Amino acid sequence: MISNQGAKPRLALATILQMNLGFLGLQFSFGLQQSNMGPIYSYLGADEGAMPLLWLAGPMTGLIIQPLIGSMSDRTRSRLGRRTPYFLIGAILCSLCLLAMPYSRTLWMAASLLWVLDAANNVTMEPYRAYVSDRLGPDQRPLGFLTQSAFTGLAQTLSYLAPTLLVWWGIDQNLIDANGIPEITRISFVIGAFLSITTIVWSVWRVPELPLTPEEDAAISADPLSLRSTISGLIEAIRDMPTAMRQLAVAMLFQWFGMFCYWQYVVLVLARNVFNTSDPATAGFRDASLLNGQLGAFYNAIACVSAFAMIPLARRFGAQPIHAAAMAGSGAAMLTIASTGSVPLLIAAMIGIGIGWGSLMGNPYLMLANAIPPERTGVYMGIFNMFIVIPMMIEILFVWLAYRPLLGGDPRHVLMLGGAMMAAAAVATMLVRAPKVQPGVVAI
Numbered sequence: 001m002i003s004n005q006g007a008k009p010r011l012a013l014a015t016i017l018q019m020n021l022g023f024l025g026l027q028f029s030f031g032l033q034q035s036n037m038g039p040i041y042s043y044l045g046a047d048e049g050a051m052p053l054l055w056l057a058g059p060m061t062g063l064i065i066q067p068l069i070g071s072m073s074d075r076t077r078s079r080l081g082r083r084t085p086y087f088l089i090g091a092i093l094c095s096l097c098l099l100a101m102p103y104s105r106t107l108w109m110a111a112s113l114l115w116v117l118d119a120a121n122n123v124t125m126e127p128y129r130a131y132v133s134d135r136l137g138p139d140q141r142p143l144g145f146l147t148q149s150a151f152t153g154l155a156q157t158l159s160y161l162a163p164t165l166l167v168w169w170g171i172d173q174n175l176i177d178a179n180g181i182p183e184i185t186r187i188s189f190v191i192g193a194f195l196s197i198t199t200i201v202w203s204v205w206r207v208p209e210l211p212l213t214p215e216e217d218a219a220i221s222a223d224p225l226s227l228r229s230t231i232s233g234l235i236e237a238i239r240d241m242p243t244a245m246r247q248l249a250v251a252m253l254f255q256w257f258g259m260f261c262y263w264q265y266v267v268l269v270l271a272r273n274v275f276n277t278s279d280p281a282t283a284g285f286r287d288a289s290l291l292n293g294q295l296g297a298f299y300n301a302i303a304c305v306s307a308f309a310m311i312p313l314a315r316r317f318g319a320q321p322i323h324a325a326a327m328a329g330s331g332a333a334m335l336t337i338a339s340t341g342s343v344p345l346l347i348a349a350m351i352g353i354g355i356g357w358g359s360l361m362g363n364p365y366l367m368l369a370n371a372i373p374p375e376r377t378g379v380y381m382g383i384f385n386m387f388i389v390i391p392m393m394i395e396i397l398f399v400w401l402a403y404r405p406l407l408g409g410d411p412r413h414v415l416m417l418g419g420a421m422m423a424a425a426a427v428a429t430m431l432v433r434a435p436k437v438q439p440g441v442v443a444i
Contacts, residue, residue, distance in 0.1 A: 070382020
């Protein structure tokens with residue numbers, strides 16, 4: 001396929017912010033999962049060692065859906081554009097699942113809803129990233145991608161903090177249903193359902209996709225959307241994958257393995273280290289879940305601010321060294337969290353987690369964008385997601401098998417493993433041979 005990469009209209013900062021507003025709703029949903037699914041599973045009686053298996057929905061749906069959707073969106077031609085139909089379908093499904101999730105009565109019901117929810121999020125995610133690359137010229141893409149990262153930080157700050165805010169507004173944190181799920185969790189998911197659909201609709205209404213150029217339209221006509229073209233395009237893209245993208249896969253393996261360790265077990269670590277409990281039925285465990293929300297809100301706020309701070313740094317030094325330093329800081333933070341019950345130290349550690357998260361959601365995509373052919377943006381963004389979900393699947397199976405025999409049945413040891421993985425990600429990032437750019441040209 002051919003893409004016309006002529007000059008694209010420069011967008012004002014306010015327009016770029018509106019274009020990325022949909023990421024606020026999308027990432028609010030992800031934040032609700034990260035901060036609440038572990039406790040929900042615990043309230044419904046999940047075993048600690050089997051906890052990773054209940055998180056399998058995200059990696060499995062991402063592995064299958066995102067590359068296919070990315071390839072399909074490259075060949076889609078509709079009145080709404082190439083990418084927009086996927087945003088809207090995904091947002092509607094996501095909202096419905098968020099409304100239903102906190103009413104789960106059994107583990108299988110919660111896990112099943114998470115499968116559909118993650119599938120909906122994955123339908124939206126990579127076409128959204130490709131939309132930013134489509135809409136912005138090379139000099140504005142760093143601002144576009146790191147603005148997405150900033151919205152990720154803001155959205156997840158709000159999603160992590162939502163239960164605490166509801167408590168501050170007078171809702172009893174110990175008000176629970178027959179299944180042990182707190183009322184503040186229910187309300188938080190309703191808020192997420194509203195944001196998921198409204199922010200996506202606002203973005204595509206205010207900043208519609210650019211019309212296809214004659215060259216792009218002819219290319220789609222020559223290779224129209226079909227199951228055969230989608231699969232063949234995916235296979236060809238994997239075969240022709242640029243070297244830098246293959247090398248990035250190693251760094252992604254370590255960093256996403258580490259982040260999944262953190263999300264799955266941080267509440268269990270806080271419960272033990274700060275509140276001296278491992279019993280999900282206790283008030284101390286619910287306090288640990290609220291503390292995780294507060295700490296998570298703080299690190300996501302740091303991610304939001306640091307994402308903007310990284311824009312001039314990425315322009316001057318390149319995304320590669322900035323990202324490596326951020327991964328090293330996240331690794332040190334995870335080791336600290338695993339070993340302390342001091343709330344001030346935990347707050348300090350969240351700075352490292354936040355900078356790492358802000359970098360992780362932006363800088364790898366800047367490194368990727370300069371290495372891939374623009375006419376294959378959608379499919380390569382989808383394939384790149386495989387470098388996220390495969391490490392998650394490896395982590396799930398490893399921790400499930402190793403939790404008691406190798407990790408001593410202690411969630412703190414899982415977090416230590418995550419810290420080591422983040423340190424390895426820093427080293428692997430520096431070994432990527434990123435494409436050279438001419439002086440004065442932004443690395444995108």
